[in-house]
Amino acid sequence: MTTDLSDLYQQLIVDHNRNPRNFRVPPDANRTAEGDNPLCGDRITLYLHVEDGRVLDAAFQGSGCAISRASASMMTQAVQGKTEEEAGRLFKAFHTMVTSPATAPPDTGDLGKLAAFAGVRAFPARVKCANLPWHTLHAALAAKTERVSTE
Amino acid sequence: MTTASRSTVSRAEATGRAGHVADVESLRADFPILERTINGQPLVYLDNAATTQKPRPVIEAVRWYYEETNANVHRAVHTLSQQATAAYEGARAKVQRFLNAAESREIIYVRGTTEAINLVAHSFARPRLRPGDEVLISAMEHHSNIVPWQIVTAERGATLRVIPMDRSGDLLLDRYVDLLTDRTRLVSLVHVSNSLGTVNPVAEMIRQAKARGIPVLLDGAQAVAHHRVDVQSLGCDFYACSSHKMFGPTGIGALYGRAELLEEMPPFQGGGDMIRSVTFEQTTYAVLPHKFEAGTPHIAGAVGLGAAIDYLMALDRDSLERHEADVVDYAVERLRAEPGVRLIGCPTRRTGAVSFVMDCAHAHDVGTIVDQAGVAIRTGHHCTQPVMDFFGVPATARASFAFYNTRSDVDALVSALARVRKVFA
Numbered sequence: 001m002t003t004d005l006s007d008l009y010q011q012l013i014v015d016h017n018r019n020p021r022n023f024r025v026p027p028d029a030n031r032t033a034e035g036d037n038p039l040c041g042d043r044i045t046l047y048l049h050v051e052d053g054r055v056l057d058a059a060f061q062g063s064g065c066a067i068s069r070a071s072a073s074m075m076t077q078a079v080q081g082k083t084e085e086e087a088g089r090l091f092k093a094f095h096t097m098v099t100s101p102a103t104a105p106p107d108t109g110d111l112g113k114l115a116a117f118a119g120v121r122a123f124p125a126r127v128k129c130a131n132l133p134w135h136t137l138h139a140a141l142a143a144k145t146e147r148v149s150t151e
Numbered sequence: 152m153t154t155a156s157r158s159t160v161s162r163a164e165a166t167g168r169a170g171h172v173a174d175v176e177s178l179r180a181d182f183p184i185l186e187r188t189i190n191g192q193p194l195v196y197l198d199n200a201a202t203t204q205k206p207r208p209v210i211e212a213v214r215w216y217y218e219e220t221n222a223n224v225h226r227a228v229h230t231l232s233q234q235a236t237a238a239y240e241g242a243r244a245k246v247q248r249f250l251n252a253a254e255s256r257e258i259i260y261v262r263g264t265t266e267a268i269n270l271v272a273h274s275f276a277r278p279r280l281r282p283g284d285e286v287l288i289s290a291m292e293h294h295s296n297i298v299p300w301q302i303v304t305a306e307r308g309a310t311l312r313v314i315p316m317d318r319s320g321d322l323l324l325d326r327y328v329d330l331l332t333d334r335t336r337l338v339s340l341v342h343v344s345n346s347l348g349t350v351n352p353v354a355e356m357i358r359q360a361k362a363r364g365i366p367v368l369l370d371g372a373q374a375v376a377h378h379r380v381d382v383q384s385l386g387c388d389f390y391a392c393s394s395h396k397m398f399g400p401t402g403i404g405a406l407y408g409r410a411e412l413l414e415e416m417p418p419f420q421g422g423g424d425m426i427r428s429v430t431f432e433q434t435t436y437a438v439l440p441h442k443f444e445a446g447t448p449h450i451a452g453a454v455g456l457g458a459a460i461d462y463l464m465a466l467d468r469d470s471l472e473r474h475e476a477d478v479v480d481y482a483v484e485r486l487r488a489e490p491g492v493r494l495i496g497c498p499t500r501r502t503g504a505v506s507f508v509m510d511c512a513h514a515h516d517v518g519t520i521v522d523q524a525g526v527a528i529r530t531g532h533h534c535t536q537p538v539m540d541f542f543g544v545p546a547t548a549r550a551s552f553a554f555y556n557t558r559s560d561v562d563a564l565v566s567a568l569a570r571v572r573k574v575f576a
């Protein structure tokens with residue numbers, strides 16, 4: 001099977017890597033979680049401001065590959081304003097999409113722009129890069145304080 | 152230009168610049184995997200520091216062993232078992248000659264370098280270390296030459312000391328001399344660095360340690376595929392290496408230890424094959440090397456390792472070493488000239504590996520993109536996180552070489568890097 005690099009590095013992803021959104025430390029964050037990907041050296045700290053069950057703000061810091069950075073950037077945009085429950089559903093939908101077989105069309109449901117990450121399915125070594133910010137979100141929502149690791 | 156025509160052109164160029172390429176072309180034919188295509192492109196295998204490819208005689212030897220001679224060793228009088236034992240012990244004698252050990256009982260089969268170092272940590276260092284004692288390693292060790300020492304020094308109240316290095320990736324030898332003290336119980340040092348390619352001046356460093364009566368272990372994982380190693384002339388006490396990094400099978404390796412030290416050491420693991428007699432009250436251990444080889448060993452692996460050594464020793468290693476140096480120098484030269492590429496380390500003496508980072512892309516993205524062009528390199532921290540921290544990078548891309556690599560492999564890597572720039576332009 002040949003895979004196409006432009007499926008992985010879509011313009012949207014390249015753009016979010018170059019200019020990550022919400023790349024900051026919000027002053028009123030009340031949930032944080034750290035995620036790392038020891039094999040490739042991706043590291044992310046996620047900050048959430050959650051009030052009355054709603055994500056009012058989401059931002060991140062850290063360093064990593066283009067996929068993990070763009071994924072964190074687009075994720076923080078996607079979850080802002082969502083209830084914790086909605087954000088949790090988005091986590092599940094994203095996770096299901098990127099781990100589904102590359103041979104079938106992806107189920108992009110309500111993922112919107114996040115569907116751009118369906119391209120990682122053809123690059124198994126990179127699925128965990130796309131997933132890292134989401135696992136970190138999952139931990140922050142569960143208010144787990146320990147570090148999450150995708151390996 | 153298509154890949155095929157590009158590599159033909161550059162191969163011709165390479166031949167023009169370096170006359171010995173023709174031999175290498177015929178040696179490449181011994182490695183079946185090098186005929187593979189990856190993502191529709193000819194495989195360019197530049198991840199030899201992780202593991203080397205296997206020549207046909209090694210693959211054949213393993214097959215021969217299972218098809219013709221499979222039996223357990225040292226256990227039965229039947230013919231097959233005797234033949235298996237002969238093959239297994241014959242391979243040990245080959246390792247002995249390969250490392251120029253004085254006796255074959257000084258060669259202990261292990262799973263690889265990692266297990267060899269753990270064996271020395273457990274059976275040599277642990278019983279000797281007292282609170283306040285020191286074990287000395289270097290700033291460029293693989294995790295397998297860090298963690299075992301952290302475990303035993305912590306347990307014994309001893310301290311782990313580190314020989315620093317400079318920005319070139321060379322050890323600071325004057326600091327090394329200062330770190331050799333009355334408290335130093337062992338120096339455990341990497342012969343060739345897997346992430347920087349540094350060839351450490353081990354002969355001199357061993358001499359300095361031995362002058363103070365301090366034993367030395369060398370981690371030779373990255374040395375044996377590239378250089379002839381003579382443990383007696385080096386004067387080291389222990390030497391660790393992995394078969395899979397020297398064209399042999401995975402799951403087997405060798406620890407050389409001076410017989411005098413091995414004799415004194417307690418066993419590493421207990422079980423069958425390592426005993427002379429067992430009662431519930433008392434067990435007496437087998438003689439060397441069997442004292443350290445509990446349980447059924449990786450017999451097929453040992454046979455394959457023996458075949459790898461036969462293969463290597465039949466080659467003109469001096470000329471291959473020159474060829475490899477030419478390819479590595481060429482890689483350094485080309486990568487240095489590439490826009491947006493920064494080399495990590497420029498050691499005084501380099502073998503095997505070249506690490507780099509790119510301005511526009513994380514190492515991991517570089518790895519994925521060059522793989523699409525059929526070029527296999529390693530990206531990440533290479534099990535040397537302290538080296539990454541020292542250079543202030545989360546990860547590097549690393550091209551690592553064996554004698555079957557050519558200048559055209561370097562050309563393929565460099566053109567693949569242009570694709571990285573294009574994706575992130």
Ligand SMILES: Cc1ncc(COP(=O)(O)O)c(C=O)c1O
Pocket residue numbers: 200201262263264265266293295296341343344345370372373393534
């Ligand atoms: C310098 C060095 N030491 C030790 C090791 C560990 O070898 P193995 O994994 O074969 O035990 C490696 C392999 O990556 C290495 O490069």
